Amino acid sequence: xxxxxxxxxxxxxxxxxxxxxxxxxxxxxxxxxxxxxxxxxxxxxxxxxxxxxxxxxxxxxxxxxxxxxxxxxxxxxxxxxxxxxxxxxxxxxxxxxxxxxxxxxxxxxxxxxxxxxxxxxxxxxxxxxxxxxxxxxxxxxxxxxxxxxxxxxxxxxxxxxxxxxxxxxxxxxxxxxxxxxxxxxxxxxxxxxxxxxxxxxxxxxxxxxxxxxxxxxxxxxxxxxxxxxxxxxxxxxxxxxxxxxxxxxxxxxxxxxxxxxxxxxxxxxxxxxxxxxxxxxxxxxxxxxxxxxxxxxxxxxxxxxxxxxxxxxxxxxxxxxxxxxxxxxxxxxxxxxxxxxxxxxxxxxxxxxxxxxxxxxxxxxxxxxxxxxxxxxxxxxxxxxxxxxxxxxxxxxxxxxxxxxxxxxxxxxxxxxxxxxxxxxxxxxxxxxxxxxxxxxx
Ligand SMILES: NC(=O)c1ccc[n+]([C@@H]2O[C@H](COP(=O)([O-])OP(=O)(O)OC[C@H]3O[C@@H](n4cnc5c(N)ncnc54)[C@H](O)[C@@H]3O)[C@@H](O)[C@H]2O)c1
Numbered sequence: 001x002x003x004x005x006x007x008x009x010x011x012x013x014x015x016x017x018x019x020x021x022x023x024x025x026x027x028x029x030x031x032x033x034x035x036x037x038x039x040x041x042x043x044x045x046x047x048x049x050x051x052x053x054x055x056x057x058x059x060x061x062x063x064x065x066x067x068x069x070x071x072x073x074x075x076x077x078x079x080x081x082x083x084x085x086x087x088x089x090x091x092x093x094x095x096x097x098x099x100x101x102x103x104x105x106x107x108x109x110x111x112x113x114x115x116x117x118x119x120x121x122x123x124x125x126x127x128x129x130x131x132x133x134x135x136x137x138x139x140x141x142x143x144x145x146x147x148x149x150x151x152x153x154x155x156x157x158x159x160x161x162x163x164x165x166x167x168x169x170x171x172x173x174x175x176x177x178x179x180x181x182x183x184x185x186x187x188x189x190x191x192x193x194x195x196x197x198x199x200x201x202x203x204x205x206x207x208x209x210x211x212x213x214x215x216x217x218x219x220x221x222x223x224x225x226x227x228x229x230x231x232x233x234x235x236x237x238x239x240x241x242x243x244x245x246x247x248x249x250x251x252x253x254x255x256x257x258x259x260x261x262x263x264x265x266x267x268x269x270x271x272x273x274x275x276x277x278x279x280x281x282x283x284x285x286x287x288x289x290x291x292x293x294x295x296x297x298x299x300x301x302x303x304x305x306x307x308x309x310x311x312x313x314x315x316x317x318x319x320x321x322x323x324x325x326x327x328x329x330x331x332x333x334x335x336x337x338x339x340x341x342x343x344x345x346x347x348x349x350x351x352x353x354x355x356x357x358x359x360x361x362x363x364x365x366x367x368x369x370x371x372x373x374x375x376x377x378x379x380x381x382x383x384x385x386x387x388x389x390x391x392x393x394x395x396x397x398x399x400x401x402x403x404x405x406x407x408x409x410x411x412x413x414x415x416x417x418x419x420x421x422x423x424x425x426x427x428x429x430x431x432x433x434x435x436x437x438x439x440x441x442x
Contacts (some may be wrong), residue, residue, distance in 0.1 A: 278344020
């Protein structure tokens with residue numbers, strides 16, 4: 001990597017600390033992204049401090065309790081006991097860090113504009129404590145230009161210069177919660193620095209904990225990589241959701257079509273329809289890009305179209321519920337509907353932006369009584385009300401006028417669903433090869 005040769009005093013000091021593991025690592029925001037990253041650094045022998053605003057998370061971590069499904073409890077406990085991992089609410093300790101990773105949320109405002117207030121808040125904590133030789137890495141997904149146009153000026157405000165006095169980089173987080181094959185370490189890590197010294201520093205640091213590091217030319221490229229990946233998913237899911245709606249009209253089983261198309265050994269990648277997009281990434285990130293593109297007078301049409309198609313899927317699910325109830329001479333008003341799966345994807349506990357919440361809300365507005373089963377989500381807060389999960393039992397399935405399979409958790413007993421539910425709206429093809437009568441498939 002030629003970039004490394006352009007060494008500066010800031011970079012040299014940083015390199016020594018990484019080589020002898022004396023470099024202290026700070027992680028701001030200990031959620032789905034920050035906690036696994038902090039653990040990975042601690043496992044590699046660094047002393048890691050997590051900076052949080054959530055006192056409950058700080059207390060849990062310091063007590064050795066994992067609150068993120070992908071972080072094994074035993075592993076976290078051992079790291080905390082060894083003294084290599086701790087958390088604090090005191091941001092003054094940022095001064096002692098050699099590298100600081102920013103892993104805070106990047107949601108959308110109601111207007112669908114980026115809400116970078118969490119990034120700003122984190123950088124406001126760093127800026128007055130910034131010291132010579134520190135590396136700051138933004139990990140939160142955001143629009144291209146954030147690191148250079150927003151973060152850099154805030155850090156340089158007090159006279160220090162990037163690349164000379166401190167180092168700044170962007171590295172998109174690609175973690176896929178619940179994925180048994182790919183986890184923090186074995187997902188290749190893209191890195192981009194503000195200057196060559198910054199690029200060298202971030203690549204060097206990440207080579208210590210990631211199997212593969214993929215350096216790119218700038219922070220803007222690194223920011224755009226993440227948005228391309230997530231827009232690619234959103235657009236392809238939008239396409240396949242439209243195919244599902246089309247197939248419904250043409251009385252063709254879209255799942256069979258996808259399975260057969262997937263046998264092509266090149267040029268095709270399967271995506272599957274569903275009740276809508278969920279999670280903190282795919283429904284949100286593409287709008288960070290379309291917002292930024294709009295600033296330059298460019299309309300990102302694929303993003304908007306995919307957003308429309310995917311955003312309408314919960315309404316389509318409700319229309320299938322209405323068809324299912326009609327088949328039994330029932331109306332949505334007054335019907336008891338049971339949703340299987342409140343998490344946005346299978347085998348995880350995350351309900352952020354979950355389409356199941358939208359389906360529930362639309363059905364309730366139309367007068368249905370809605371309950372849900374989800375072994376990963378014991379309760380939800382929706383519209384200010386706490387709702388508890390119903391136990392998954394034959395009696396629960398029998399009591400519902402319609403059962404929606406919204407999220408295909410592997411520990412639902414689909415034979416039981418097939419045997420006992422009166423009508424079923426199957427959004428995930430979970431009943432493939434089982435029952436056909438009374439099943440309304442997406
Ligand atoms: N969850 C994923 O699967 C995933 C995958 C890839 C990228 N990302 C991106 O990573 C970023 C973080 O996402 P996440 O899922 O980990 O979010 P999260 O909500 O799980 O965690 C964020 C944490 O940051 C804390 N926080 C908020 N403001 C803070 C502040 N000023 N100082 C310290 N802590 C603060 C919150 O209390 C919370 O614990 C987002 O930009 C997201 O788009 C997430």
